[in-house]
Amino acid sequence: MAGVVVLPVEKLPKIATTVTAKPEDKKVIPSTQVDAVAEFLKNYSLYVQPTESGRASSALFGLIRENGTKFHEGIDFKSFLKDKSGAPLDVVHAFLTGKVAYVNTAPGHSSYGRYVVLEHEDFLTLYAHLQSVDVRVSDTVAAGGKLGILGTSSSCISIPNSRAHVHFEIDFRLGDETHFAQWYRRNYKDQNFHGMYNGINLVGVDPRQIIECFQKKQSLVTYFRDMKEAATVLVTSASIPEFIKKNAKLFAPGIDLTRPVQAWKIKFTWYGLPFHWEPIAPQTTLPKSQSPSVSLPASSTKVQLLSYRISLLRSAVLRDVVQEKQSAKGTEVTLGTRILNNLSKIGF
Numbered sequence: 392m393a394g395v396v397v398l399p400v401e402k403l404p405k406i407a408t409t410v411t412a413k414p415e416d417k418k419v420i421p422s423t424q425v426d427a428v429a430e431f432l433k434n435y436s437l438y439v440q441p442t443e444s445g446r447a448s449s450a451l452f453g454l455i456r457e458n459g460t461k462f463h464e465g466i467d468f469k470s471f472l473k474d475k476s477g478a479p480l481d482v483v484h485a486f487l488t489g490k491v492a493y494v495n496t497a498p499g500h501s502s503y504g505r506y507v508v509l510e511h512e513d514f515l516t517l518y519a520h521l522q523s524v525d526v527r528v529s530d531t532v533a534a535g536g537k538l539g540i541l542g543t544s545s546s547c548i549s550i551p552n553s554r555a556h557v558h559f560e561i562d563f564r565l566g567d568e569t570h571f572a573q574w575y576r577r578n579y580k581d582q583n584f585h586g587m588y589n590g591i592n593l594v595g596v597d598p599r600q601i602i603e604c605f606q607k608k609q610s611l612v613t614y615f616r617d618m619k620e621a622a623t624v625l626v627t628s629a630s631i632p633e634f635i636k637k638n639a640k641l642f643a644p645g646i647d648l649t650r651p652v653q654a655w656k657i658k659f660t661w662y663g664l665p666f667h668w669e670p671i672a673p674q675t676t677l678p679k680s681q682s683p684s685v686s687l688p689a690s691s692t693k694v695q696l697l698s699y700r701i702s703l704l705r706s707a708v709l710r711d712v713v714q715e716k717q718s719a720k721g722t723e724v725t726l727g728t729r730i731l732n733n734l735s736k737i738g739f
């Protein structure tokens with residue numbers, strides 16, 4: 392298990408390693424994947440790389456940095472093995488069997504540094520800050536297969552060898568190549584080196600919760616069905632974007648996407664993932680919203696806020712999903728830029 396920094400859980404294989412653990416590491420490194428997954432969920436602090444704060448929780452997914460104001464979209468797995476100069480030697484393994492969707496080998500082109508995106512049946516996984524990459528786009532990599540070597544690469548974050556890690560995400564891609572490119576051109580002047588696999592087109596979910604689903608053999612359909620929404624919006628558009636066709640199994644289970652629609656009721660998580668889609672058929676009365684509708688910049692699509700969770704708003708964890716303004720009329724809640732941007736990236 393030495394050097395296993397990401398835990399592949401598919402079929403729970405025992406993985407071969409290319410490096411040998413130092414004797415002192417052996418007591419904390421489990422010998423099988425079943426053990427590894429259970430051990431990680433129980434004692435994650437042994438496997439993650441905290442920020443300078445030293446708090447293990449700072450390596451996890453969520454608003455766990457800078458007093459709960461900074462979002463971290465994945466988990467940072469630490470390095471166990473260094474060469475004499477202190478450079479990391481750990482092999483980064485694939486979480487599940489997948490196809491290589493994207494590789495960035497130019498560390499200066501992304502805050503992720505060198506990174507790999509794998510496409511799996513239900514989602515994408517992303518491995519960032521690598522020292523070197525061993526795979527190419529379109530390669531199929533088995534669960535536990537080698538992707539590269541863990542490192543410190545990034546265009547803008549300075550990561551010392553002492554805090555070398557692999558930043559791991561479980562992601563959903565918002566826009567396809569065309570729609571994301573259109574959104575990017577409207578919002579940025581600089582070049583997009585990464586096409587639709589640019590980090591701002593990917594929304595991460597909590598890897599620990601997904602790992603737990605695998606361990607308990609709980610279906611991801613159930614996981615997303617039971618997820619709490621921070622906001623529900625009404626999107627008036629007859630289009631059926633690639634995002635929902637691709638993710639229908641998880642986000643619109645049982646829905647017939649060949650039928651015409653006049654609008655969508657979409658639920659968003661507090662970090663902006665549109666995880667539940669309900670089509671509204673033509674000639675059906677649309678639900679009423681109290682908030683004014685907003686038109687998306689590139690289309691005639693109208694978006695309205697139908698409901699939101701005040702508890703999430705008050706704890707300030709909505710990340711621009713909705714915005715609260717104080718006016719003469721009292722507290723006014725409006726759609727946040729994250730929802731509007733994510734809908735635009737999707738192609739509305």
Ligand SMILES: [Zn+2]
Binds near residue numbers: 465558559
């Ligand atoms: Zn990270």
